[in-house]
Amino acid sequence: MNNSYEYDASFLGLLSLIKYLLKGKIKPYNIIKDDYQVDLFTNIIKVKVTKDEKVMDFFVSRFGSQTMHYVYYVFLSSYPNKEIVIYYYLLNYLKYGPKVIYKRDLKCVRKVLELNKKVGNEAHKLKGFVRFRELKSGILYAEINPDNDILELLAKHFMNRLKNEYWVIKDVRRKIICIYDTKKIYVTEEDNLKIIDEVSKNEIMFKDMWQDFYHTIAIKMRKNDRCRLNFMPKKYWPYIVEMEDER
Amino acid sequence: MELKEKLNILADSAKYDASCSSSGSMRKGEIGSAHISGICHSFSADGRCISLLKILLTNVCIFDCKYCLNRRSNNIKRAMFTPEEICTITLNFYKRNYIEGLFLSSGIIKSPDYTMEQIIKTVELLRYKYHFGGYIHAKAIPGANMYLLKKLGSLVDRMSANVELPTEDGLKLLAPDKSSDKVSKIMQYVKNSQNKNFVPAGQSTQMIIGASRETDLDIMQKAEDMYQNYKLKRVFYSAYIPVNQDKCLPSLITPPLKRENRLYETDWLLRYYGFKVSDLLDDDNPNLNILVDPKASWALKHLDEFPKEINKASYQDLLRVPGIGVKSAKRIIKSRQYFRLEFKDLKRMGVVLKRSKYFITCNGKFDLNKEFLKKEFIEANLVLGEKANSSSNIYQLELFHE
Numbered sequence: 161m162n163n164s165y166e167y168d169a170s171f172l173g174l175l176s177l178i179k180y181l182l183k184g185k186i187k188p189y190n191i192i193k194d195d196y197q198v199d200l201f202t203n204i205i206k207v208k209v210t211k212d213e214k215v216m217d218f219f220v221s222r223f224g225s226q227t228m229h230y231v232y233y234v235f236l237s238s239y240p241n242k243e244i245v246i247y248y249y250l251l252n253y254l255k256y257g258p259k260v261i262y263k264r265d266l267k268c269v270r271k272v273l274e275l276n277k278k279v280g281n282e283a284h285k286l287k288g289f290v291r292f293r294e295l296k297s298g299i300l301y302a303e304i305n306p307d308n309d310i311l312e313l314l315a316k317h318f319m320n321r322l323k324n325e326y327w328v329i330k331d332v333r334r335k336i337i338c339i340y341d342t343k344k345i346y347v348t349e350e351d352n353l354k355i356i357d358e359v360s361k362n363e364i365m366f367k368d369m370w371q372d373f374y375h376t377i378a379i380k381m382r383k384n385d386r387c388r389l390n391f392m393p394k395k396y397w398p399y400i401v402e403m404e405d406e407r
Numbered sequence: 408m409e410l411k412e413k414l415n416i417l418a419d420s421a422k423y424d425a426s427c428s429s430s431g432s433m434r435k436g437e438i439g440s441a442h443i444s445g446i447c448h449s450f451s452a453d454g455r456c457i458s459l460l461k462i463l464l465t466n467v468c469i470f471d472c473k474y475c476l477n478r479r480s481n482n483i484k485r486a487m488f489t490p491e492e493i494c495t496i497t498l499n500f501y502k503r504n505y506i507e508g509l510f511l512s513s514g515i516i517k518s519p520d521y522t523m524e525q526i527i528k529t530v531e532l533l534r535y536k537y538h539f540g541g542y543i544h545a546k547a548i549p550g551a552n553m554y555l556l557k558k559l560g561s562l563v564d565r566m567s568a569n570v571e572l573p574t575e576d577g578l579k580l581l582a583p584d585k586s587s588d589k590v591s592k593i594m595q596y597v598k599n600s601q602n603k604n605f606v607p608a609g610q611s612t613q614m615i616i617g618a619s620r621e622t623d624l625d626i627m628q629k630a631e632d633m634y635q636n637y638k639l640k641r642v643f644y645s646a647y648i649p650v651n652q653d654k655c656l657p658s659l660i661t662p663p664l665k666r667e668n669r670l671y672e673t674d675w676l677l678r679y680y681g682f683k684v685s686d687l688l689d690d691d692n693p694n695l696n697i698l699v700d701p702k703a704s705w706a707l708k709h710l711d712e713f714p715k716e717i718n719k720a721s722y723q724d725l726l727r728v729p730g731i732g733v734k735s736a737k738r739i740i741k742s743r744q745y746f747r748l749e750f751k752d753l754k755r756m757g758v759v760l761k762r763s764k765y766f767i768t769c770n771g772k773f774d775l776n777k778e779f780l781k782k783e784f785i786e787a788n789l790v791l792g793e794k795a796n797s798s799s800n801i802y803q804l805e806l807f808h809e
């Protein structure tokens with residue numbers, strides 16, 4: 161039988177479980193979320209692990225903050241077997257120490273690097289591509305549909321630059337929203353906030369000016385669709401307001 | 408005139424300046440902050456990154472540069488923003504995350520000093536009245552008083568003065584009102600004053616490519632000279648877009664984009680790969696090869712210096728191999744401390760074997776039959792390989808560097 165271990169889908173939950181597995185020298189076949197579809201040959205094991213904030217401190221002191229940064233980005237990715245990648249990466253860290261990240265001959269190391277790049281790139285791209293519209297209430301509102309779970313990374317970025325504004329970002333794929341009230345960030349399920357999606361008086365005017373600017377700034381003799389698509393893939397267009405008439 | 412129409416006119420007049428980068432600053436304000444590596448917010452139909460609201464304060468100009476849309480002798484619609492208008496657009500675009508900040512340039516209205524004063528007024532409003540902490544790149548106007556330069560430099564993240572043409576002759580012919588001395592004076596001043604409160608993201612400049620007779624050697628020597636003497640952050644090369652008819656100007660059907668691309672590649676080799684202009688160009692070969700990139704072209708001329716052994720070669724030597732970039736060279740150096748590298752490892756490190764295989768060995772072995780190591784064969788393959796790859800262009804490099 162393949163022994164798969166279940167966790168509660170949270171990062172701290174995963175770390176708690178991995179701590180338990182590493183301590184007991186248990187090699188799992190897979191590590192799965194509680195809603196994961198499994199086949200007949202898989203035996204699901206649920207272990208009661210105490211999940212607390214301290215588990216993070218434990219991991220940082222044992223593996224260093226750089227490693228935990230790598231691991232967290234893997235966790236934010238949409239890769240289906242990310243949990244077992246994290247497990248093997250940490251296991252190999254115990255064997256090789258910090259230099260493990262240079263051991264590209266290990267599959268888990270390559271995966272960690274690849275997923276870090278994917279998540280980092282998407283977060284960076286979206287820092288540019290997020291488009292807020294101003295609602296009647298004065299709140300700035302944006303919708304995103306990213307491949308990876310990067311809402312929190314974005315929120316931290318906008319907390320810095322729009323710190324005196326009220327804003328809401330909704331991840332339409334994961335159905336979660338992030339609310340900022342000029343002091344703190346709250347992440348919650350979308351149903352917990354009713355958004356009255358009526359825009360402010362000025363919104364149409366500035367959107368209009370921006371769309372004009374977007375078309376004006378292009379040099380016709382240099383037109384290069386392939387290059388544009390490369391940098392701004394079509395999947396992001398539905399949420400980028402200047403692409404409205406090209407979608 | 409409505410604000411919207413002004414914006415259309417003054418963005419249209421500003422778009423031929425190639426610079427739009429927003430990197431190199433860590434400023435913070437009540438609204439807005441800069442991001443150290445810069446952020447592209449959109450990409451226009453020409454594939455260029457849109458990061459800043461790139462506009463002119465006015466397209467009125469007392470000068471008559473032959474290649475410029477805004478020259479005095481052109482009969483076009485003229486407009487001018489008030490400083491408050493620019494603030495309104497900047498802040499509202501910024502709030503919606505359309506832009507990373509402002510790139511403010513201008514035609515020369517009344518006098519260089521007057522123009523500069525208007526630019527300063529605008530930036531002062533943004534910084535002091537609205538506490539804007541986003542990125543600001545402003546043009547320094549050649550010929551303006553030095554105290555104005557000092558004032559502007561303390562407010563912006565980046566400043567630039569365009570040399571436009573690499574030689575004095577070129578300027579005389581196409582921009583008779585301009586002089587390179589005035590531009591050099593600005594660069595010298597910025598270089599001497601630059602610190603984290605004065606033009607923290609450094610200065611840049613631009614040259615127009617293909618409007619005058621200068622060779623690639625002229626252009627790159629000028630660039631090298633400016634990198635060395637004025638510590639420029641960037642030189643931009645902008646393929647000449649024919650906006651005017653003039654007997655002094657070439658009549659182009661398409662802008663020289665390929666040439667522009669080769670110049671950027673050369674620029675890259677100067678800044679990150681330890682090349683000198685004299686390695687790549689000389690009086691007998693004053694122009695770059697359009698068919699292969701400058702590094703491959705150099706390697707083909709120096710086949711006797713190859714192959715390089717991956718497990719031994721120095722960092723500088725690795726950088727000279729076509730198909731090995733800065734990142735992959737660093738990875739090779741790091742990884743080979745832990746294990747001996749094979750060809751299969753190189754791919755994972757981002758090495759483009761298709762290009763590099765003629766120039767390297769791994770543990771003494773080539774990744775191809777030695778009979779293929781003939782110059783003509785290698786050259787033909789590098790040229791072909793490049794065609795297949797033609798969508799990759801300079802803006803790709805742009806994103807991950809600087």
Ligand code: SF4
Pocket residue numbers: 468469470471472475476477478479513514515582
């Ligand atoms: S100074 Fe020359 S390049 Fe600049 S706006 Fe005036 S005419 Fe154009």
